[in-house]
Amino acid sequence: MTIKLYDYQQDLIERTRNAFRDGYKAPCIVSPCGSGKSIMIAEIARMTASNKKRVLFLVHRKELIDQIKNTFDFVGVDVNYVQFAMVQTIVKKLDKTPTPELIITDESHHGLAASYQKIYDYFSDVKRLGFTATPVRLNGDGLGGINDVLLEGVSVEWLIENERLAPYDYYAPKLMQQENLKIGHLKEFTKQSIDKEIETHKAIYGDVIKHYLKLAEGEQAIAYCHSLESSIKTAQAFNDAGIKAKHIDAKTNKNERDDIIQSFRDKEIKVLCNVDLIGEGFDVPDCSTVIMLRPTKSLSLYIQQSMRGMRYKPGKRSIIIDHVANVTTFGLPDMSRQWSLNSKKKANFEMETPVKTCNECFGTYAGIDRKCPYCGYEQPIEVKETVYEEVDQDLEKVDKFEMKLNFKKPEDCKDLKELQELGKSLGYKSGWAWVQAKRLGIR
The missing domain is CATH 3.40.50.300 (P-loop containing nucleotide triphosphate hydrolases)
Structure with missing residues (x-):
């Protein structure tokens, strides 16, 4: 069946197609929870499968497969050209997996794990597309190791204001x-x-x-x-x-x-x-x-x-x-959060x-x-x-x-500048930072 996407969903899909045309190999769509991510995934899979091109859909939990299959059926995806796979399973039988034309990774912030990267390396010439609401790993790393461009959708604030999410x-x-x-x-x-x-x-x-x-x-x-x-x-x-x-x-x-x-x-x-x-x-x-x-x-x-x-x-x-x-x-x-593909050496999100x-x-x-x-x-x-x-x-x-400091006590600081910022936030005089630096052996 044909579905009508919201304007912001259609815009993200068109920007993804343009990114591939511009030579990017692994875009990542960043779209908030509740923005209709599954519908966008299904529509991209439908367009790909309608051209008789194979799609490999990767997830880290079985429940995600069960749900996305229902959405694919609703959208009318030809699943004869789609392989639904848990990463933990497919990584063990890569040599028996048909080569796809497109790899779609749901919850792409998990994609820096070794199992995902083994799959990406095996199909190194295959285009990839990731979806996530939060393109950042737990350790603060961005997704630059697996994606080459972030395509950001509308914000949570916009979705609330336009009655797509509840306040x-x-x-x-x-x-x-x-x-x-x-x-x-x-x-x-x-x-x-x-x-x-x-x-x-x-x-x-x-x-x-x-x-x-x-x-x-x-x-x-x-x-x-x-x-x-x-x-x-x-x-x-x-x-x-x-x-x-x-x-x-x-x-x-x-x-x-x-x-x-x-x-x-x-x-x-x-x-x-x-x-x-x-x-x-x-x-x-x-x-x-x-x-x-x-x-x-x-x-x-x-x-x-x-x-x-x-x-x-x-x-x-x-x-x-x-x-x-x-x-x-x-x-x-x-x-509002500013996302980046960079590692934790540079801020991935700022509040x-x-x-x-x-x-x-x-x-x-x-x-x-x-x-x-x-x-x-x-x-x-x-x-x-x-x-x-x-x-x-x-x-x-x-x-x-x-909200702005990542350190709460002197021991959390790695240099004099951070000690000075902490001291300022606590209302201490400038000499406090120097005393703490000496105590901690920070130069």
């Missing part, structure tokens, strides 16, 4: 100090350090219930937890409070998982708890509320999870309750707009306006020259310096 309210109660967390070999926070930090705040589950009832009572919510045990406990806490909740994970029996998802769709279950299962490629019914109980260093994971409740419906407003201060690391979901949390209603918003857009409360003029101001036991003030 949102963002709340950030303070239940965790991220500086206390440790980073493991995958450059993510370790489960052990998160467990220890949560144990320090024994009221975390009670606080989760309190904030849900205050901010989103009766709404369909997805809760992202840091471990399987935490997800089970969170679901139990909701049930104990009389709010129907269920936990699911990758090992949940398929029939049981389908029953739980259907109950969530029928609104019999209000809260669905998981770790990272409900993310890229996982089909779940519409919800309005996201509860973030999992601190992360991954921008991609943050964007996927925070925007899960922003699927558009007339009159809908998503509610994001960030219990772990992820907003202080990444900013708000619709903040220039400060983020504030209202002292009165806990609403989190971008800008320097003292008047809260949620409740109208006018924030008092700050008199303390600190990066963080602890408002009370539950909340954390998010200041602009927190």
Whole structure:
């Protein structure tokens, strides 16, 4: 069948075709969550297959294949010319894989992994096309190793303004100090350090219930937890409070998982708890509320999870309750980000707009306006020259310096210049940086 694309989707497809005509071999389309990425992929595959050219479609999770097949059928792709493949499978049988004319990689930010690169190297003469909402690796690297041009689509802000995504309210109660967390070999926070930090705040589950009832009572919510045990406990806490909740994970029996998802769709279950299962490629019914109980260093994971409740419906407003201060690391979901193909030696994304949390209603918003857009409360003029101001036991003030500096304490700084910037943000005199540099052996 023939479908009508939105103008911004058609524009991206035309720019991709022009990029190939201009000699680029591996463009990457950057388009936000909820922008109709699957439809664009399917349309490009349809045009390629209609010319009897083979397409190799690569994913890292089976669920992505199941969903994209449905979209391909809807768009009318001739799947006789399409090979759907998990990277983990095809990398083991490259010599038995027919040579394609085009390789499409979904969630292309995974493409720097060795398995992907082995496939790309094997089919080195084949054109490639990647799709992602966040073209950056967890370690900060851009995708220059696998792509030669970024083709950026419309912004999240544009999609909200033009009723393609739902607007949102963002709340950030303070239940965790991220500086206390440790980073493991995958450059993510370790489960052990998160467990220890949560144990320090024994009221975390009670606080989760309190904030849900205050901010989103009766709404369909997805809760992202840091471990399987935490997800089970969170679901139990909701049930104990009389709010129907269920936990699911990758090992949940398929029939049981389908029953739980259907109950969530029928609104019999209000809260669905998981770790990272409900993310890229996982089909779940519409919800309005996201509860973030999992601190992360991954921008991609943050964007996927925070925007899960922003699927558009007339009159809908998503509610994001960030219990772990992820907003202080990444900013708000619709903040403008400047992407680059460069490595982490140069910034891949920058957030220039400060983020504030209202002292009165806990609403989190971008800008320097003292008047809260949620409740109208006018924030008092700050008199303390600190990066963080602890408002009370539950909340954390998010200041602009927190968004622009990647270092919070002297030990995080690698040179005198960074020490000076940190000292300035903390309101210290210029001599402080020199004292710290001497103490740390920095020249």
